[in-house]
Amino acid sequence: MSQQTTEVPEELARLAQERDFPLDLVRRALALGFSPGAVRAQLLRGISPQEAEEFLAQQERLRAGEEVEVPEEITQMARKRRWPAGLVQRALTAGFRLSEVRAMLEAGLRFDQAERLVIIRERSQERQREGGEGRQRRTELPWMNVRTEWGVRVRPGKKGLTLGSLNVGTYGDVPDYWPYQTEMPRGAYHNPGAPPMGYTIYEKAELWADNAADLYEEAIQRQWKPATAIPWDDIAALPEVQERALAQLCTYLCQNALVCSDVIGRWLKEMSYGYHEVKVYMATAGFDYARHFDVFRKRAYLNGIGMGRQSPGYYLRVIKDARRWTEASTLLFIFNSSYVLHLCQVGYYTAASEGDALIFRLAMQDLARQTAYGVKHLQYFLMRKPENREEVHTCLQRAESLFAYEDDKDPTLQEALIVLLGGGLTEEELKRGWALLNYFRRRWLRDYLRRLEAAGLPERRDRLFPYLRQWAPAPAAAR
């Protein structure tokens, strides 16, 4: 096709005019078979008329069967970089300008790297020259033909498009054993060349909870913002002793949250991708802990007190030291969350302002989700692996005994709670605080045992570590 007869699409002509780019060069490019889209892209990229002229002249010579003369300097550079003879000429034929080839050589491209670029350009040129049929053949795109649940649409419901609602058709089949060690999402088509990613949990029973997807969505809907959700200005300072006691409680809660978030971080990478519902829920649990640390630290410092004394951290180490996710989950989300919930109940009960009450209420709301996962997972685990029942008891025994050890050895938190609950340091106030602490600890033990019962471990009540039995409910009250 002669360039004189080549028609320039109106939009392209307008663009060339806007860029002060000679229309003649556009015509020559189209006559050489370059698509209007390719020419447009060059114009948008800001190609100069000189560069275009150099390139088009080179292409016209090549199409006429001539070779482009390669300067000796470039030939030498190519030899030095061990490019095979002919690669420079091939690059030019593929549409690279001499200046581009020089840049590739100066950049230090090895021959294989340069060749890949040349192949890409050759394919692009082929596509541009081919008619519709040929182009179709070239772009076979095998991934387009893999098996999928084609035609199954998930519609948003009352709560929007939720994670759980995606589990339709084969996507709803959550296998008992996930056979892939790669990063493949559940429901995708496996690539046999993908490398293993090093996960260790491939069995559904080891991490699954039927409520994980719902808890994930709920966690997202209920996320709150410590900086702005709490009416900080309205939280008046408590009498100094109580303010210090509250700061001590907040210090403990900060430390607890940080350790728990470490535990989540450690286990996330162990969970294989077949069970993404659990992984994403864990992300929200980690984020909950971040906000808890944040809000309790802010509360401790709000009225000029700051952090109190750290806890020795013996019992938290047991959670960190877990060697199986079910162990970590049970200690984290049933034992520890139950314990932290009771601390928040104390905080809520003693709150002297709306702001303080809100802090503890929001934290409890998050912790309730965590216990919900913990209970459902343990339930699932025990149903599938009844032979591991005793193992769960052993893990709980370890946590309970270490808790007793710490509670006995370090009275700091206990005393802070007594002061907080009693409202001061007089004997009467301390006595009242001690009585109330026992009341709240009884509630804690009652709730803890109820959760274990719901998970399918009712006998824990009879096997509770002796130190904790002082707060355990009488058999009738426990039901």
Next chain:
Amino acid sequence: MAIDQDMLHQLTTQEDLPELDLSWLRPEDRARVEATRLRPGRKGLTLDTLEAGQELPDASDDYTARPRGAERHPAAARHHLYYPLRHETWSDNVRLLYEEAVQRQWSSATDIPWHTLRPLPDDVERAWCQFATFLTEVEFIAGDTPGQWLERINPEWYEVKLFLLTQIMDEARHLDVFRKRALANGGGLLQESGGGGLRIILECQDFSEFSAIMHVFAEALVQTLFRSGEALAYNEAEKAIFRLCAQDESRHIAFGVMHLKHILETQPWRREEIHYYLDKIEGPLSLDMQSGASANAPLFDEAIMVLAGGGRKNIDKGFDFLMNLRRRQVLEYLHRLEVAGLPERRYRMNPVLRAFIET
């Protein structure tokens, strides 16, 4: 929460008060805190307000779980061998980024106008599904990786831990939103990618290595892609996905750039080491970027070409988009390295990447 008064009376009379120590109440045992009340500012009570004027140590020999500012317990158990120096993990913008992350959380269930999805031509829908499948994989890795650093970061510099937890949350939402997109319009998940490049992120042995590779390189490429999403989006739902994800990625990159800057300023001898990490990641990922000639994973590039071209028939137009995208990705990556204080990377980067901006 009300307590029955009779029960309280009964408890008060029954329980013997144990001997109390109360040493935690003695002010002389406590770290001195400026007794001033914190006042929330325009953005509420932020970490910056909280920590203003507080000491920020550069080093710590404390391997317990003690939060910064808390009184040491002499018998506290060690929890992990944390990084002992602040420089190893710190970024000067970390508090700001954490607060911003908390404020800007969004929901893939309700913040995306899913109702704007309309049936697309089969090839375009399949391309979207392939695109979303790959990004789901990417986000899996992006969520797992920060988690493995949490327990190595000293609670003394808790801000970094909090920020990483927001990143894990962000990545969970990203994988979730791309999975939802794949399944919401009648397509589904398609082919798993090769994934070799992504594993390098999991394999990092040092926090700065992780941050340079993940925040500065990988997330920067992804963010440029998201910011170019107009060309790939066919409806408001897809535009919203790109916009919201790009917003999150910006924070991760900002952390990485400022951390790298901090490292280069405080530990200048690590410059060559950082180049090694970048050499490592630029190599494998640049293979993926090669598209058609790469034996590794052309599918993501091909999906982009189909989407940008408006169908497989216009894949050449999509190819031009892809090449422009690659050029922008490399330029933006280089710009960030310049900001971080590594301008010489322009001349030292993998030649394959360099070719995108010089040819």
